[in-house]
Amino acid sequence: MKKPKFDANQYAMLRECSGEKDFTRWNAWYAVHLKETMYLRSSDAYGAHLEGGDLAYWFLEGADLRFANLRNADLSYSYLKSADLSYANLAGANLWRAYLSRAVLDGANPDAAVYDSAGKIKCDPAQVARLKAGVPSWNAWYAHEIANKPDDTRVFGAYLEEASFVGLDLSGVHLSYAHLEGADLRHVNFTGADLTHAHLEGADLWKADLTGADLRFAELGGANLAGSVKVNTLF
Secondary structure, eight states: OOOOSBOHHHHHHHHHHHHHTOOHHHHHHHHHHHHHTGGGTTSTTSSOBBTTOBOTTOBOTTOBOTTOBOTTOBOTTOBOTTOBOTTOBOTTOBOTTOBOTTOBOTTOOGGGSBOOTTSOOOOOHHHHHHHHHOHHHHHHHHHHHHHTSOSOOTTOSOBOTTOBOTTOBOTTOBOTTOBOTTOBOTTOBOTTOBOTTOBOTTOBOTTOBOTTOBOTTOBOTTOBOTTOBOTTOBO
């Protein structure tokens, strides 16, 4: 019988490691798996079998995905920093705003992937309304939310993707780890704001005031910072 292209057990292990943000177990197993199946390189048995898998928003930093079948998988917003995707099949995979800094793509086919903006955007309208209602109440609520999350809250911040905050006064706001990919932040006053580890990929910060703002470890790939004020801004 032909081996299924999607392996539920492999998917479950990868999901567990993503949740733990530790791929030691996966990478050790995968190295053995690849060695044992090396002679099957051209068959469906080679590599991880994740075709069509839901990997949106997953933490996959440093994951070994060599020769993986990721055809038609949803990798939108996934964090793939330093992941090894050598010779992975990315045909039809959704890489919308996936973070691929230092990822290894030798022999892979990222040009065959899609970049579909209709991927799983988690923007929470209630959170958008809460932020617009005022910084003091937001900061009190957000500090409680972050405090109740695991130590590494990289993928657990507020979900504000593609929301519009044009012209708002968000001075002193706490948005550490927040998802602001594609957000409209033109003319926003971010004076003294905490944007550490924030996801700002593709965000429009045209003429935003970043005076004294803390953007250390923020993801800024594709962000528009033209005309923004960056006096004493931390990067």
